[in-house]
Structures are given as structure tokens and as C-alpha cells.
Amino acid sequence: MAQIGSRICIIGAGNVATHLAMALSESVCVCQVVSRHIETAGRLADMVGGGCLASDNLDELLPDADFYLISVNDDRVAEIVAGTPDFPGIWAHTSGSVPADVFKGYKSRYGVFYPLQTFTRDLDVDVSEVPFFIEGVDRDVCDALISLANSISRSVEEADSSRRKVLHLAAVFACNFANLMWVEADEILRSEGLTINYLMPLLKVTLGKLRDISPAEAMTGPARRHDTDIIESHLAMLPPDKREIYRLLSDAIMDKFGK
Amino acid sequence: MAQIGSRICIIGAGNVATHLAMALSESVCVCQVVSRHIETAGRLADMVGGGCLASDNLDELLPDADFYLISVNDDRVAEIVAGTPDFPGIWAHTSGSVPADVFKGYKSRYGVFYPLQTFTRDLDVDVSEVPFFIEGVDRDVCDALISLANSISRSVEEADSSRRKVLHLAAVFACNFANLMWVEADEILRSEGLTINYLMPLLKVTLGKLRDISPAEAMTGPARRHDTDIIESHLAMLPPDKREIYRLLSDAIMDKFGK
Numbered sequence: 001m002a003q004i005g006s007r008i009c010i011i012g013a014g015n016v017a018t019h020l021a022m023a024l025s026e027s028v029c030v031c032q033v034v035s036r037h038i039e040t041a042g043r044l045a046d047m048v049g050g051g052c053l054a055s056d057n058l059d060e061l062l063p064d065a066d067f068y069l070i071s072v073n074d075d076r077v078a079e080i081v082a083g084t085p086d087f088p089g090i091w092a093h094t095s096g097s098v099p100a101d102v103f104k105g106y107k108s109r110y111g112v113f114y115p116l117q118t119f120t121r122d123l124d125v126d127v128s129e130v131p132f133f134i135e136g137v138d139r140d141v142c143d144a145l146i147s148l149a150n151s152i153s154r155s156v157e158e159a160d161s162s163r164r165k166v167l168h169l170a171a172v173f174a175c176n177f178a179n180l181m182w183v184e185a186d187e188i189l190r191s192e193g194l195t196i197n198y199l200m201p202l203l204k205v206t207l208g209k210l211r212d213i214s215p216a217e218a219m220t221g222p223a224r225r226h227d228t229d230i231i232e233s234h235l236a237m238l239p240p241d242k243r244e245i246y247r248l249l250s251d252a253i254m255d256k257f258g259k
Numbered sequence: 260m261a262q263i264g265s266r267i268c269i270i271g272a273g274n275v276a277t278h279l280a281m282a283l284s285e286s287v288c289v290c291q292v293v294s295r296h297i298e299t300a301g302r303l304a305d306m307v308g309g310g311c312l313a314s315d316n317l318d319e320l321l322p323d324a325d326f327y328l329i330s331v332n333d334d335r336v337a338e339i340v341a342g343t344p345d346f347p348g349i350w351a352h353t354s355g356s357v358p359a360d361v362f363k364g365y366k367s368r369y370g371v372f373y374p375l376q377t378f379t380r381d382l383d384v385d386v387s388e389v390p391f392f393i394e395g396v397d398r399d400v401c402d403a404l405i406s407l408a409n410s411i412s413r414s415v416e417e418a419d420s421s422r423r424k425v426l427h428l429a430a431v432f433a434c435n436f437a438n439l440m441w442v443e444a445d446e447i448l449r450s451e452g453l454t455i456n457y458l459m460p461l462l463k464v465t466l467g468k469l470r471d472i473s474p475a476e477a478m479t480g481p482a483r484r485h486d487t488d489i490i491e492s493h494l495a496m497l498p499p500d501k502r503e504i505y506r507l508l509s510d511a512i513m514d515k516f517g518k
Contacts, residue, residue, distance in 0.1 A: 221435030
């Protein structure tokens, strides 16, 4: 289990690594940050404090840490796994779309420590509200990673690689595609000298509703009302690319919701 | 201009009427609520207080108010306009999609008093943050309605009927279609025994980014990265209706954003 006094090496110093290191350093000992650039490793080690070491060389990785958290871009996880020794501590990466199998044959005790959040450098995130999804090669490893996650978040669950993939797929719809709708709205408004900012109060309330009711119950608008007069007048206002999206999504809403 | 002491009749007692009446009653005199049902009219008049009258009969409408706000379902505006006298006060409806012309030939002094927000009975909305879009048949009427809106909101602009239509169209994308993405995500998650609630911290941060950067700048995800491996693996996981949406929206993102 992750005891008070557990020692953690963080590999990576980007947005995710930074937010995790800062949150973890409140309850456990983040003893080393290794990153390709000594400046970013040093900056994060300084932020963590408590004598945390900084290095730009994986050969200097401490051999006796309890956890090694690999928090780098998805496409760099495999090379780091292959390029480091099988130290006895627990190895985990923080990526939603890399399977736990990436460790197979290279490490004995491994798992996944996935925070379902988009971290931006200058944007504060309350890590205690971030859901963590945990996978471990065996019960012991899984419990240790769960305990570590519990030390920083109130929402911790087990999820194997296929479940994590479903979460990622859902996040593409909920975040990336919803954001595309805001891009389209912004473009429409800019043609009238307005911006998406005018819709922010409306968007806040629209999202806020999901605290109390499901998105299906919260649905409103012309397609939900099967108001074909308004739908047709909207289609006539749109350029072809937006018209195709408007038509497909309105049809999807009308199919899903009866009159 | 809307002076302290202006007297307002509200026609309607639904969600929009209720939120507006309560906000207006803090700075002007809401003197009458007329609604089809005496119970709902009475309930709102009691909430407003200050001797506000309640009626279920448009024939009892006070002839000497400064403003008559018609806040009912879109499809009832025209009949109410046609069924009431041309009292000398200013008439306005609160609908985004009904043109100001609905008053033409029936009233002399008229306009639109449109709050760009979705009001839900039990959900508190800070009206001072709601953008109001105002239209008036002449300068005098427009100024009076702007002044009335300024008494309850910090965001008041003029918008003619065609501009209001663009706002409504943008809101369909930004709210209704974004909400459809949350419906799809919720359905995907429920297949794994999860719900959209797991994505709420992520959604809050995604929306919060728009305070600082445009939605185009905030775009992330596999399509933004042109990561066709992940896109193909996601398509393979989806049923046909969701696959069509995923493909069209990913293509739209890839078209909009270079590698």
C-alpha cells in the first residue's frame, strides 16, 4: 500500500506531470523528477521542494523508489519503458490510450494511473475532484496504486485497458466534439461581429443542468420540439459544411426523441 | 426612459416570466401578472409582492402601465398581440425567434426584450449576467427598453430580428448540439456501467477554458492531432448512428485544423 513516506520518481515534467507531482507532494515524497530538459525538470523539482532531485538522464533514475510514474506523451511511453531497468518499485503510466501491456516483458510490477482530466499549464485544477482510473498487473499492485490515488482524489476506480478506451471515446464526444460545436457557434457569431462570449452564461447553465438531470432530460431546441419550420430556416442560413452537421445532428435528435 | 417607478404588466407566468418579474421587481414596479391560470398568476404576483395584481383575463389588463412584457410560448405571442388594445405603454415580447413585426398594425410602440438564457423553474439564474438583446420600433422605444434591461443586467445590446436569428442559430450549435454530444457520451458510458458524471470535472475545465482562449485554440483530441490510428479504433467500437456522427465531426475538425 502507499504509505505516508512512500517515495515517488516522476518521469516527465509537462502539464500532467506537474499537476500530479504538486498534488502528490502534499502526502507522499516526490523524490526525483526526470525529464529530457534539465531546466523543466529543475523547475518542477523546485516547485515540489523537500530536496526533490532533478535530472535529464534516465540512467540516473533512483533504484529504490516505491513508485515510478511515467507521465509523458503517449508515443514516448514505450521507449521509456524499454530503456529503464526493472527496479522493484511499482511502474505506472498516466495515459488514457496506452494499454498496460506496454510494460509486459520489461517490468515485473506495473499498472496504469490515469487521471481523466485535461490539464493546462496555467489553469488551476482541483485534483481532488479528478476521477482516477487504475489498473494493476496483480491485486497487490492495483491496491497500492489505488491507495496512492486515494491520497490525492476523492474519485478512484479500477478500469482495465478496454474500459479506459471506452472512457476516452466518451470524452472525445463530450469534450472534443462539444468544443467543435462551440467553434461553429463562434464562427457563426463572428459573422455578426459577436463571439461565443455572449453564450457563456447560457453554456454555464446548460452544463450546470447535468448536475441534476441527465443530458437526455436536459435536451431542448428546435430538433427536440420537431420544429421543422425553424430547422429549415436555419439550414437556409448556413454554408454547406455547417449545413451538413446541422442536418445530421438535428436528425439524430429527432430520431432519439419523439415529438 | 425606464424611470424608477415605471409600472410593468407581465403577460405570462412561466419560467422566463418568473425570472424576469423577480429581477425587475427589485428596481421597478411590477404592477400586474396576467396568465391563463389564476393560480400561477397569483403565485407569481405573491412572489413579486408590493400589491402586484393577478388576473387570468386579458380584458383586465391595466391601461396605464409603462411597459407590457409578453413572456409566453413563441406560438402564443401573435394571438395575445392581436387580442389586446393598443395601450400607450411600450409593448415587448421576450422571444428569440419571433420577429418584432408581430406587433405591426396592432400596437404603436413596440419592441423585443430578449434574454439569451435557458430558464429552468428550480434553477437559480443570475439575471445580471444574462445578455439581453433589444429591438425597438423607434429610437425612443429602443432606448426605453435598453434602460429597462440595464436595470437588471450588465450585458445589454441592440439586435434586430435578423441578428437575433443568428444568435439563436449559434445557440442551437453551442447548447443543443453540444448537449447531444453529452447524450452520446452518456450512452457510451452507460454501456460500461458508468455515466456522464465521471466526465463532469473534465467538462467544467473544457468549458472554463473559453474564458481565456477561443474554442478553436482550446481544441484537443485525436482529430485535432490527425491521429488516424485512434480515430479508426474508435470508429470500430461504435454502432452505425454514432459512427456517422464521429466520422463527420472528426473530418470537420481535420479540415479546420492542419496537422
